[in-house]
Amino acid sequence: EAQVTQNPRYLITVTGKKLTVTCSQNMNHEYMSWYRQDPGLGLRQIYYSMNVEVTDKGDVPEGYKVSRKEKRNFPLILESPSPNQTSLYFCASSFSGSGANVLTFGAGSRLTVL
Amino acid sequence: GQQLNQSPQSMFIQEGEDVSMNCTSSSIFNTWLWYKQDPGEGPVLLIALYKAGELTSNGRLTAQFGITRKDSFLNISASIPSDVGIYFCAGSHTDKLIFGTGTRLQVFP
Numbered sequence: 001e002a003q004v005t006q007n008p009r010y011l012i013t014v015t016g017k018k019l020t021v022t023c024s025q026n027m028n029h030e031y032m033s034w035y036r037q038d039p040g041l042g043l044r045q046i047y048y049s050m051n052v053e054v055t056d057k058g059d060v061p062e063g064y065k066v067s068r069k070e071k072r073n074f075p076l077i078l079e080s081p082s083p084n085q086t087s088l089y090f091c092a093s094s095f096s097g098s099g100a101n102v103l104t105f106g107a108g109s110r111l112t113v114l
Numbered sequence: 115g116q117q118l119n120q121s122p123q124s125m126f127i128q129e130g131e132d133v134s135m136n137c138t139s140s141s142i143f144n145t146w147l148w149y150k151q152d153p154g155e156g157p158v159l160l161i162a163l164y165k166a167g168e169l170t171s172n173g174r175l176t177a178q179f180g181i182t183r184k185d186s187f188l189n190i191s192a193s194i195p196s197d198v199g200i201y202f203c204a205g206s207h208t209d210k211l212i213f214g215t216g217t218r219l220q221v222f223p
Binding site: 035108 | 118123155157158159215
């Protein structure tokens with residue numbers, strides 16, 4: 001089944017404890033992206049990647065890192081999480097980075113930082 | 115970053131009623147997309163619009179690409195309980211896809 005898989009789905013952590021949210025897609029998509037969803041703010045882009053070894057900042061990149069060493073994987077790294085990073089995170093992918101291309105989303109990762 | 119104005123923010127309706135929501139932007143877009151997010155899931159594409167004035171249906175859902183290219187509308191006819199969720203519009207001009215703030219829909223039997 002074609003899908004985007006995120007792990008973990010739920011995580012509670014404490015301020016400053018580094019964590020990684022993994023994202024993997026099995027559709028051979030070139031484009032991958034991370035979003036955070038907060039009440040009243042919709043989906044805001046954190047980072048995106050047009051292809052392997054190519055990553056760029058989205059609208060809210062502060063406090064996050066990403067890497068794209070392989071086409072299928074695009075992990076989101078929080079080096080020193082803070083409470084304002086408590087949010088619902090989505091990974092998404094598409095064939096290319098064209099805005100007209102349809103994104104396939106993962107099921108989401110709900111992160112709570114205490 | 116830029117965001118789209120989506121309204122209403124939330125809707126509480128009775129099963130069988132029709133629903134309308136819209137999205138407006140200060141910028142011109144070449145593509146409008148409508149996604150639905152079921153509770154506990156990621157957004158899934160409902161309808162894609164690629165041409166100004168385009169009217170497209172998907173079952174009980176109908177969406178339109180505004181003539182000015184700065185707005186889009188989504189209508190749901192004869193709502194059912196499984197229509198519950200958050201509906202997002204998204205627009206793009208070049209490679210940038212921008213999402214609306216979402217409309218939360220609740221349907222009561």
